[in-house]
Amino acid sequence: AAAPRKPGSPPASGGGAQPPAPSGGGTPAPASGGGPGRAPSGPPPGPEKVEALLPLDVLELEVGYGLIPLVDDDQGGELLERIRSIRRQFALESGFIVPPMHVRDNLQLRPGEYAILIKGNEVARAEMMVGHQLAMNPGDAKKTMVGIPTFEPAFGLPATWIPEERKDEAQHAGWTVVDLATVIATHLTEVIRLHAAELVSRQDVQKLIDTVSASNEKVVEELVPDLMTIGQVQKILQNLLRERVSIRDMPSILEVLADHAHLTKDVDLLTEFVRQRLARTILKQYLTASGELPLMTIGGDIEEALSKSINETDRGAYMALDPDTGQRILNAINNGVTELTNQNFQPVVLCTPMIRRHLHKLTERFIPNLVVLSHSELTSTTQLKIIGEVTFAYAQ
DSSP, X not given: OBXXXXXXXXXXXXSOOOXXXXXXXXXXXXXXXXXXXXXXXXXXXXXXXXGGGOOOOSXXXXXXXXXXXXXXXXXXXXXXXXXXXXXXXXXXXXXXXXXXXXXXXXXXSOTTEEEEEETTEEEEEEEOOTTEEEEEOOSOOSSOXXXXXXXXXXXXXXXXXXXXXXXXXXXXXXXXXXXXXXXXXXXXXXXXXXXXXXXXXXHHHHHHHHHHHTTOHHHHHHHTTTTOOHHXXXXXXXXXXXXXXXXXXXXXXXHHHHHHTTTOOOHHHHHHHHHHHTHHHHHHTTOOTTSEEEEEEEOHHHHHHHHHXXXXXXXXXXXXXXXXXXXXXXXXXXXXXXHHHHTTOOOEEEEOHHHHHHHHHHXXXXXXXXXXXXXXXXXXXXXXXXXXEEOGGGGO
């Protein structure tokens, strides 16, 4: 993370060219020379290197001037260290390196506002109350805290802004209180997790493969480039990250691809083979403290409707579902998700391997927090806790 610039100063990058500093001290020479008392004009300027303006920062955090103390180490700001911790966390949990984040101020933002950008495009924005902390009621708080109602930006949970001096009072009353740096860091983490697939470039994939090659040279030699290109491996890793599956076990991923890539080049189907190998990794994040996996199963009527809508072609399989049936399926699954959520469980549905990827594509835009698992991803030790069955009757 780059250090922020001071308010009113030129942006650290991508903000236009700065005028060149005068050389030799004193007053800069005038633009045109000649005449008494004038310094001789220098050589004409060379061609401007416009190419230097083209690269985009993959990740940016822009802050209003009221939040600059959070990103200034000289003022005791903690956010830059939190960002470094986020990058380490993703390397350990998800197996890929988050690109460095460029942090700078933006005077067009409100004093307590911040924006998160990916490749120059804003993907998230929120506003903090400087001098306050965010208090959230976990559900069993002993009393109500008077403050300014708001919503926590990462997950949209109801919260309350309270003055910093009331932090101890709120904590004693059973409220969860977080400072501004923690709120922003949590929001950053969720945005990166949501957009992880966009952040993995071919160059990143090449580096991951090179790392594997150092200890598993044969599997890399067998796979790339004879069976698959870097771009095809990238698409499979993006498919996994899109469903929040860690790619840290790259040797196993490459071994599965080497085993199946001579049979098919369908990256979606190859992704399913990889998911089956990574079953324990996928399941462990959804298990309860007692080791159970709470979920809803997909009923036979919905399974049949989805299966009949799948068309196989030379370029892979796709689902052609009529809009009315698709809406009924979404309504039924959404009601099942509500039932799981009301019991404080992660929304998980279980279906057959043939329709898993198609069901995920159907639901990912409308029910983004839904986890779709197949029977092939269950291990012999998985303890299922079936909450119910999603059928067309659930669409009512």
